[in-house]
Amino acid sequence: MSVDTEPRRRRLEPDARRGQILACAVRLFGERPYADVSTTDVARVAGVARGLINHYFGTKKRLYLEVIRVMVTVPEVAVAQLPAGDLRTRVDASVAWFLDTVSRHRTSWLAATAGGMGHDAEVARVLREAEEVAADSVLVAVGLADVTAHRDEVRGMIRAYGALATATAREWLERDALDRPQVHLLLTTTLLAIVEQVFPAVTGRPAAG
Template sequence: MASRRPSAPPTAASSSTPAPAAGDRPRRRLSVDERREQLIAVALELFSRRPPEEVSIDDIAAAAGASRPLVYHYFPGKQALYEESLRRAGRELAGRFEEPLDGPLSERLYRVMGRYLDFVQSHGPGFAALLRGGSVAASAGTSAVIDEVRQAAHDQILTHLAVPKASPALRLTVRAWIANAEITSLEWLAERSVPLEELQLHLVQEFVAALALTAAREPALAVELSGFLAGEHPDGPTGRLVRDLAGLFAVPGIAEAVTALAAEPSPQA
C-alpha cells in the first residue's frame, strides 16, 4: 500500500476563513459631538426638501443610519432638532450676505442676492413653510432664528452703504427691501415664473430704486447717492435700470405727464 503523504499546513491563501474585505471593516464609532453634528446635518437636509411637519424622527433616524432611541438621546424631540438645524441654516444664510466692499454697490448686491436665492432654492419647502407662518414647527425659537438672519442682512446692507449715520428712513428702506426679497423669492419658489437670474437682477434694481426715493427726501443721503452712482458701470444693474427708465420716458406722453407732475402746484385762489 502506498504511503499517504502528510497534508501541508493551511496557508493564508488556502485557509477556509476569508480575510475581511476593506468594506467589511467596522466603522469608526462617532464621538458625541460628531454624532450630534451628523444628526443636525441629516435633519437639515430632510427639512430642506420637505416641510417640517412631513418629517418624522423615524425619517431622521433612518437617514442617519441610527436608531430612534439614539436620536432621542441627543435631542428631546423633533422640534428641538428642527430648531437646531434651522440655527445652522440661519448662520449659513446670514453668511451669504457678507461681501467684500469693493466695486460698484449694485454689483456687490447682485452677487449677494445670487447666493441668497441659491440658498432659498436649495432649502425651499422647509423655509417656505416657516416664513409663510403656516408651519406647525414654527415657534418662538424658530422665529428668533429668522429675526437674527434679517438683522444680519440689515447690518450687512448698511455696511455696504457706508453712510456716516443711517437715518430711521434709510433703515426702514433696508428692512422693507429685505421683507420684499423674502416674499418675492417665496412666490418665485411656488411659481418659477421667471428665470432665477432675472429675479436676482429685479430685486437689486428694486433696492436701487428704493434707495433713490429715500435720497430724494434726505439731502445728506442724496450726496452719498451721487457717489454710489458715479461708481456704477453702464452694464451693471444700476446702469441697466437707468436705461430702462430712459426708454420708459421715451414712450409718447409719459415725459410730458411726468413734467406736468413735477411742476410746482399753483397757489390756491
C-alpha cells in the same frame, strides 16, 4: 444657509455629528410637514441612535427651530466672500448668492419660510432674528453699516427689502411666476434704488458708492 445634506455614516467628532444630524433634519423637514417627521426618522436617515438627537438638540421642536435658523440666517462667510468693487458689483454678487442658496436648498428653504407650525411664537422669534441678521449683512454689503443717524429708518427699509426678496424668491421657486433672471433684475434694481435714491432722500446723506 449653507448645509451639506448628505449624511456620513462613519465615526465623527461631536460638531461634525451634530452637523450631520442637522443636515438630515433639513432635508426631512423640507420634504414633509412638521407633524410627519419624527426624531426617529431623523435618526434613521442620519444613521445614529435616537438618543443623540436628544443629546444635541433636546426636543423635536428645538431641532426644527434650528433647521429654520440655518435655512433663513445669512452666514457671516457670505458677506466676507463678497467681491471688492463698486456698489453695483456688490449688490449683484449679494443677490446672486441669495438666489444660488435658496435654489440649492429649494424645498427646505420654502418650508422654513412658510413657517410649518402656524403662528408659533418661537418660530416667529427665529424668523425675526434672521431678519435682523440679514439686515446687518445687507447694510455691510452696500456700505451702510456705519450709519447712525436715521438708523431705524434705514434698517426698516432693509428689512422691508428682505421681505420683498423672500416673497420674490417664492414667486420663482414656488409659483413659477418669474424666472431667475427676472428675479435677479427685480432684486438688484430695487436694492440699488433704496441705496442710491431712497436712502439719501430720507437721511440727506450722499449715496454709498
